[in-house]
Amino acid sequence: MLNSSDLPIKTNDDETFVMLTNSQDTIGTSFINVDYVDCYPSIEDPSDEHSRCMLDEYSHVSSNVHYVECNVAGPGCNTSDLDAQFSKGCDCLNGNCDSESDCPCVARYGKNYSGSLLLANKFNGPVVECNSECGCTKTEKCGNRVVQFGPHTDLEIFETPDGKGLGLKTKCEILTGKFICEYAGEIIGMEEAKRRSQNRKDQMNYIFVLNEHLSNGSVVKTCVDPTILGNIGRYINHSCHPNAAIVPVRVDCPVPKLCIFATRTIFPCEEITFDYSGGEETTATPLGRKPCHCHAQNCKGYLPFDQSLL
Protein backbone atom coordinates (compact mmCIF):
# COMPACT_ATOMS: atom_id res chain seq x y z
CA MET A 1 0.00 0.00 0.00
CA LEU A 2 1.08 3.54 -0.67
CA ASN A 3 2.80 5.59 2.02
CA SER A 4 0.54 8.33 3.30
CA SER A 5 3.08 10.93 2.27
CA ASP A 6 3.33 9.80 -1.35
CA LEU A 7 1.33 11.01 -4.31
CA PRO A 8 1.67 10.55 -8.03
CA ILE A 9 3.03 13.66 -9.66
CA LYS A 10 3.49 12.83 -13.30
CA THR A 11 3.28 10.05 -15.84
CA ASN A 12 5.43 9.54 -18.91
CA ASP A 13 3.94 10.08 -22.34
CA ASP A 14 4.53 6.46 -23.27
CA GLU A 15 2.53 5.26 -20.31
CA THR A 16 0.49 2.20 -21.14
CA PHE A 17 -2.15 0.16 -19.45
CA VAL A 18 -1.86 -3.51 -18.81
CA MET A 19 -4.18 -5.74 -17.02
CA LEU A 20 -4.66 -7.67 -13.88
CA THR A 21 -6.55 -10.77 -13.11
CA ASN A 22 -8.00 -13.48 -11.05
CA SER A 23 -7.93 -17.13 -11.96
CA GLN A 24 -10.91 -16.98 -14.31
CA ASP A 25 -11.23 -13.48 -15.63
CA THR A 26 -9.60 -10.20 -15.12
CA ILE A 27 -10.46 -6.78 -13.92
CA GLY A 28 -7.51 -4.53 -13.50
CA THR A 29 -5.37 -1.79 -14.84
CA SER A 30 -1.74 -0.85 -14.50
CA PHE A 31 -0.41 2.64 -14.76
CA ILE A 32 3.19 2.41 -15.90
CA ASN A 33 5.98 4.84 -15.05
CA VAL A 34 4.16 6.81 -12.44
CA ASP A 35 6.54 8.95 -10.42
CA TYR A 36 5.77 9.50 -6.78
CA VAL A 37 7.09 12.34 -4.70
CA ASP A 38 6.80 13.42 -1.14
CA CYS A 39 4.18 16.13 -0.98
CA TYR A 40 0.82 16.92 0.55
CA PRO A 41 1.81 15.27 3.83
CA SER A 42 -1.14 13.65 5.49
CA ILE A 43 -2.53 14.87 8.75
CA GLU A 44 -3.94 12.53 11.33
CA ASP A 45 -7.40 12.48 12.77
CA PRO A 46 -9.50 14.03 10.01
CA SER A 47 -12.36 15.94 11.64
CA ASP A 48 -15.12 13.93 10.01
CA GLU A 49 -14.02 11.17 7.67
CA HIS A 50 -17.60 10.43 6.60
CA SER A 51 -18.03 13.90 5.16
CA ARG A 52 -15.49 12.78 2.55
CA CYS A 53 -17.92 10.21 1.16
CA MET A 54 -20.67 11.52 -1.13
CA LEU A 55 -23.99 9.84 -0.52
CA ASP A 56 -25.85 8.62 -3.58
CA GLU A 57 -29.36 7.37 -4.26
CA TYR A 58 -28.49 3.96 -5.67
CA SER A 59 -29.13 0.57 -4.11
CA HIS A 60 -28.57 -3.08 -4.97
CA VAL A 61 -31.15 -5.41 -6.44
CA SER A 62 -30.06 -8.27 -4.18
CA SER A 63 -30.16 -8.21 -0.40
CA ASN A 64 -26.93 -10.24 -0.38
CA VAL A 65 -25.01 -7.16 -1.48
CA HIS A 66 -24.66 -4.14 0.79
CA TYR A 67 -24.43 -0.65 -0.61
CA VAL A 68 -21.37 1.46 0.26
CA GLU A 69 -20.90 4.83 -1.43
CA CYS A 70 -17.12 4.77 -1.09
CA ASN A 71 -14.25 2.43 -0.27
CA VAL A 72 -14.23 0.72 3.11
CA ALA A 73 -11.41 -1.13 4.85
CA GLY A 74 -11.34 -4.90 4.44
CA PRO A 75 -8.81 -7.57 5.45
CA GLY A 76 -5.25 -6.60 4.56
CA CYS A 77 -6.10 -2.93 4.03
CA ASN A 78 -3.68 -0.38 5.40
CA THR A 79 -6.29 1.59 7.34
CA SER A 80 -3.92 4.44 8.14
CA ASP A 81 -3.76 5.20 4.40
CA LEU A 82 -7.53 5.00 4.01
CA ASP A 83 -8.14 7.20 7.07
CA ALA A 84 -5.40 9.71 6.31
CA GLN A 85 -6.31 13.24 5.28
CA PHE A 86 -4.12 15.19 2.89
CA SER A 87 -3.12 18.58 4.17
CA LYS A 88 -4.03 21.81 2.45
CA GLY A 89 -2.96 21.96 -1.20
CA CYS A 90 -4.15 25.44 -2.08
CA ASP A 91 -5.66 28.48 -0.49
CA CYS A 92 -7.69 29.78 -3.39
CA LEU A 93 -10.35 31.77 -1.61
CA ASN A 94 -12.16 32.66 -4.82
CA GLY A 95 -12.29 28.97 -5.70
CA ASN A 96 -11.05 29.34 -9.27
CA CYS A 97 -8.76 26.34 -9.21
CA ASP A 98 -8.44 25.81 -12.93
CA SER A 99 -5.14 27.28 -14.02
CA GLU A 100 -1.52 26.59 -13.15
CA SER A 101 -0.84 30.23 -12.53
CA ASP A 102 -3.73 30.62 -10.07
CA CYS A 103 -3.83 27.39 -8.11
CA PRO A 104 -0.93 25.50 -6.46
CA CYS A 105 -2.87 22.21 -6.73
CA VAL A 106 -3.25 22.62 -10.49
CA ALA A 107 0.37 23.79 -10.80
CA ARG A 108 1.55 20.64 -9.00
CA TYR A 109 -0.54 18.00 -10.74
CA GLY A 110 -1.70 19.65 -13.94
CA LYS A 111 -5.16 20.70 -15.02
CA ASN A 112 -7.60 17.81 -14.75
CA TYR A 113 -10.93 19.07 -16.01
CA SER A 114 -12.51 21.40 -18.51
CA GLY A 115 -15.76 22.28 -16.79
CA SER A 116 -16.74 18.91 -15.34
CA LEU A 117 -15.15 16.87 -18.16
CA LEU A 118 -11.86 15.01 -17.72
CA LEU A 119 -9.23 16.26 -20.16
CA ALA A 120 -8.10 13.70 -22.75
CA ASN A 121 -4.50 13.58 -21.47
CA LYS A 122 -5.74 12.84 -17.94
CA PHE A 123 -7.13 9.41 -18.84
CA ASN A 124 -3.54 8.33 -18.12
CA GLY A 125 -3.53 10.21 -14.81
CA PRO A 126 -2.42 11.38 -12.38
CA VAL A 127 -5.57 13.06 -11.15
CA VAL A 128 -5.44 14.75 -7.76
CA GLU A 129 -8.37 16.96 -6.83
CA CYS A 130 -8.51 19.78 -4.29
CA ASN A 131 -9.25 18.30 -0.88
CA SER A 132 -11.19 19.04 2.31
CA GLU A 133 -8.35 21.07 3.72
CA CYS A 134 -7.94 23.34 0.67
CA GLY A 135 -8.98 26.95 0.96
CA CYS A 136 -11.28 26.79 -2.06
CA THR A 137 -13.81 24.71 -0.10
CA LYS A 138 -16.33 22.46 -1.78
CA THR A 139 -17.94 25.10 -3.95
CA GLU A 140 -19.19 24.74 -7.49
CA LYS A 141 -16.63 27.35 -8.43
CA CYS A 142 -13.61 25.15 -7.83
CA GLY A 143 -12.52 23.74 -11.19
CA ASN A 144 -10.57 20.94 -9.58
CA ARG A 145 -13.36 19.02 -7.86
CA VAL A 146 -15.55 16.56 -9.77
CA VAL A 147 -15.62 12.99 -8.48
CA GLN A 148 -16.11 14.13 -4.91
CA PHE A 149 -19.60 15.35 -5.87
CA GLY A 150 -20.70 11.77 -6.43
CA PRO A 151 -21.83 9.62 -9.37
CA HIS A 152 -23.92 10.46 -12.39
CA THR A 153 -27.56 10.42 -11.34
CA ASP A 154 -29.18 8.64 -14.31
CA LEU A 155 -27.69 5.17 -14.09
CA GLU A 156 -29.77 2.02 -14.10
CA ILE A 157 -29.01 -1.61 -13.32
CA PHE A 158 -30.52 -3.98 -15.88
CA GLU A 159 -30.48 -7.65 -16.84
CA THR A 160 -28.36 -8.00 -19.97
CA PRO A 161 -29.97 -10.03 -22.77
CA ASP A 162 -26.75 -11.77 -23.74
CA GLY A 163 -25.59 -13.81 -20.75
CA LYS A 164 -23.44 -11.27 -18.95
CA GLY A 165 -25.73 -11.16 -15.93
CA LEU A 166 -26.61 -7.68 -14.69
CA GLY A 167 -25.19 -4.58 -16.35
CA LEU A 168 -25.30 -0.81 -15.97
CA LYS A 169 -26.87 1.58 -18.48
CA THR A 170 -27.56 5.30 -18.63
CA LYS A 171 -30.97 6.92 -18.99
CA CYS A 172 -29.53 10.06 -20.57
CA GLU A 173 -26.62 11.08 -22.78
CA ILE A 174 -23.18 11.12 -21.15
CA LEU A 175 -20.50 13.25 -22.78
CA THR A 176 -16.88 12.23 -23.36
CA GLY A 177 -14.86 12.89 -20.21
CA LYS A 178 -17.88 12.86 -17.91
CA PHE A 179 -17.47 11.14 -14.55
CA ILE A 180 -19.88 8.20 -14.36
CA CYS A 181 -19.23 6.57 -11.01
CA GLU A 182 -16.58 5.10 -8.78
CA TYR A 183 -15.76 1.39 -8.64
CA ALA A 184 -15.97 1.25 -4.84
CA GLY A 185 -15.88 -1.61 -2.40
CA GLU A 186 -13.69 -3.22 0.21
CA ILE A 187 -10.02 -2.31 0.00
CA ILE A 188 -8.24 -5.61 0.61
CA GLY A 189 -4.66 -6.88 0.56
CA MET A 190 -3.33 -9.07 -2.27
CA GLU A 191 -3.24 -12.22 -0.13
CA GLU A 192 -6.90 -11.75 0.70
CA ALA A 193 -7.62 -11.07 -2.97
CA LYS A 194 -5.98 -14.38 -3.94
CA ARG A 195 -7.83 -16.23 -1.23
CA ARG A 196 -11.22 -14.79 -2.22
CA SER A 197 -10.50 -15.33 -5.87
CA GLN A 198 -9.71 -19.01 -5.32
CA ASN A 199 -12.87 -19.46 -3.24
CA ARG A 200 -15.04 -17.89 -5.96
CA LYS A 201 -13.52 -19.67 -8.94
CA ASP A 202 -16.81 -20.51 -10.59
CA GLN A 203 -18.57 -17.25 -9.81
CA MET A 204 -18.51 -13.77 -11.30
CA ASN A 205 -15.38 -11.83 -10.53
CA TYR A 206 -15.61 -8.36 -9.03
CA ILE A 207 -12.08 -7.97 -7.65
CA PHE A 208 -10.19 -5.14 -9.33
CA VAL A 209 -6.43 -4.70 -8.92
CA LEU A 210 -4.84 -1.41 -9.86
CA ASN A 211 -1.06 -1.43 -10.37
CA GLU A 212 0.80 1.84 -10.24
CA HIS A 213 4.42 1.42 -11.31
CA LEU A 214 6.80 3.82 -9.62
CA SER A 215 9.96 5.04 -11.26
CA ASN A 216 12.03 3.30 -8.58
CA GLY A 217 10.72 -0.01 -9.88
CA SER A 218 8.23 -0.73 -7.11
CA VAL A 219 4.56 -1.30 -7.76
CA VAL A 220 1.75 0.08 -5.64
CA LYS A 221 -1.25 -2.22 -5.72
CA THR A 222 -4.75 -1.14 -4.84
CA CYS A 223 -7.22 -3.97 -4.63
CA VAL A 224 -10.96 -3.26 -4.55
CA ASP A 225 -13.56 -5.95 -3.97
CA PRO A 226 -17.22 -4.84 -4.32
CA THR A 227 -18.60 -8.40 -4.28
CA ILE A 228 -20.44 -8.03 -0.95
CA LEU A 229 -19.83 -4.39 -0.03
CA GLY A 230 -19.90 -2.26 -3.15
CA ASN A 231 -21.46 0.61 -5.05
CA ILE A 232 -23.20 0.95 -8.43
CA GLY A 233 -19.88 0.54 -10.29
CA ARG A 234 -19.81 -3.20 -9.59
CA TYR A 235 -22.40 -3.79 -12.36
CA ILE A 236 -20.26 -2.49 -15.21
CA ASN A 237 -19.43 -5.25 -17.67
CA HIS A 238 -16.37 -5.71 -19.86
CA SER A 239 -16.28 -4.83 -23.56
CA CYS A 240 -13.46 -5.19 -26.08
CA HIS A 241 -14.78 -1.92 -27.58
CA PRO A 242 -15.77 0.01 -24.44
CA ASN A 243 -17.26 3.45 -23.95
CA ALA A 244 -15.65 4.17 -20.58
CA ALA A 245 -12.36 3.69 -18.73
CA ILE A 246 -11.07 3.58 -15.17
CA VAL A 247 -8.83 6.38 -13.91
CA PRO A 248 -7.35 6.51 -10.38
CA VAL A 249 -8.33 9.78 -8.69
CA ARG A 250 -7.06 10.98 -5.33
CA VAL A 251 -9.04 13.44 -3.26
CA ASP A 252 -8.44 13.34 0.47
CA CYS A 253 -6.29 10.29 1.05
CA PRO A 254 -3.47 8.32 -0.59
CA VAL A 255 -5.76 5.43 -1.56
CA PRO A 256 -7.01 6.19 -5.08
CA LYS A 257 -10.65 6.11 -6.01
CA LEU A 258 -11.13 3.96 -9.13
CA CYS A 259 -13.18 6.39 -11.18
CA ILE A 260 -15.01 5.51 -14.37
CA PHE A 261 -15.16 8.23 -17.03
CA ALA A 262 -16.83 8.17 -20.47
CA THR A 263 -14.30 7.78 -23.30
CA ARG A 264 -16.90 8.75 -25.91
CA THR A 265 -20.48 10.00 -25.96
CA ILE A 266 -22.73 7.36 -24.41
CA PHE A 267 -26.31 7.50 -25.62
CA PRO A 268 -29.53 7.02 -23.61
CA CYS A 269 -30.26 3.33 -22.88
CA GLU A 270 -26.73 2.32 -23.92
CA GLU A 271 -24.85 -0.11 -21.68
CA ILE A 272 -21.79 1.34 -19.96
CA THR A 273 -18.67 -0.80 -20.36
CA PHE A 274 -14.95 -0.64 -19.81
CA ASP A 275 -12.10 -2.90 -20.89
CA TYR A 276 -11.19 -5.06 -17.91
CA SER A 277 -7.67 -5.45 -19.29
CA GLY A 278 -7.08 -1.73 -19.60
CA GLY A 279 -6.37 -2.33 -23.29
CA GLU A 280 -3.53 -4.80 -23.18
CA GLU A 281 -3.82 -8.58 -23.53
CA THR A 282 -1.21 -10.75 -21.88
CA THR A 283 -2.11 -14.27 -22.83
CA ALA A 284 -3.48 -15.84 -25.98
CA THR A 285 -4.61 -19.15 -24.56
CA PRO A 286 -8.35 -19.61 -24.06
CA LEU A 287 -7.68 -22.27 -21.40
CA GLY A 288 -9.75 -21.56 -18.30
CA ARG A 289 -11.03 -18.27 -19.65
CA LYS A 290 -14.64 -17.11 -19.69
CA PRO A 291 -16.20 -16.41 -23.10
CA CYS A 292 -16.78 -12.73 -23.76
CA HIS A 293 -20.27 -11.70 -24.86
CA CYS A 294 -19.55 -8.07 -25.72
CA HIS A 295 -20.40 -8.59 -29.44
CA ALA A 296 -17.86 -5.97 -30.51
CA GLN A 297 -16.37 -6.43 -34.01
CA ASN A 298 -12.94 -6.61 -32.41
CA CYS A 299 -14.05 -8.98 -29.62
CA LYS A 300 -11.17 -11.17 -28.49
CA GLY A 301 -13.56 -13.98 -27.65
CA TYR A 302 -12.65 -14.28 -23.98
CA LEU A 303 -12.60 -12.08 -20.93
CA PRO A 304 -9.11 -10.75 -20.15
CA PHE A 305 -6.94 -13.17 -18.25
CA ASP A 306 -3.40 -13.38 -16.93
CA GLN A 307 -2.50 -16.48 -15.02
CA SER A 308 0.71 -15.08 -13.59
CA LEU A 309 -0.80 -12.29 -11.62
CA LEU A 310 -2.89 -13.99 -9.05
Ligand SMILES: C[S@@+](CC[C@H](N)C(=O)[O-])C[C@H]1O[C@@H](n2cnc3c(N)ncnc32)[C@H](O)[C@@H]1O
Ligand atom coordinates in the same frame (compact mmCIF):
# COMPACT_ATOMS: atom_id res chain seq x y z
C1 LIG B 1 -17.81 -6.83 -12.25
S1 LIG B 1 -18.90 -8.07 -12.69
C2 LIG B 1 -20.01 -7.22 -13.75
C3 LIG B 1 -21.45 -7.30 -13.27
C4 LIG B 1 -22.06 -8.66 -13.39
N1 LIG B 1 -22.46 -8.92 -14.77
C5 LIG B 1 -23.24 -8.89 -12.47
O1 LIG B 1 -24.23 -9.51 -12.86
O2 LIG B 1 -23.20 -8.45 -11.30
C6 LIG B 1 -17.89 -9.04 -13.76
C7 LIG B 1 -18.51 -10.34 -14.18
O3 LIG B 1 -19.58 -10.11 -15.11
C8 LIG B 1 -19.50 -11.04 -16.20
N2 LIG B 1 -19.13 -10.31 -17.42
C9 LIG B 1 -18.71 -9.04 -17.50
N3 LIG B 1 -18.48 -8.69 -18.78
C10 LIG B 1 -18.74 -9.77 -19.52
C11 LIG B 1 -18.66 -10.04 -20.91
N4 LIG B 1 -18.27 -9.13 -21.80
N5 LIG B 1 -18.98 -11.29 -21.34
C12 LIG B 1 -19.37 -12.24 -20.47
N6 LIG B 1 -19.49 -12.04 -19.14
C13 LIG B 1 -19.17 -10.81 -18.65
C14 LIG B 1 -18.41 -12.04 -15.84
O4 LIG B 1 -19.00 -13.12 -15.17
C15 LIG B 1 -17.52 -11.24 -14.89
O5 LIG B 1 -16.81 -12.07 -14.00
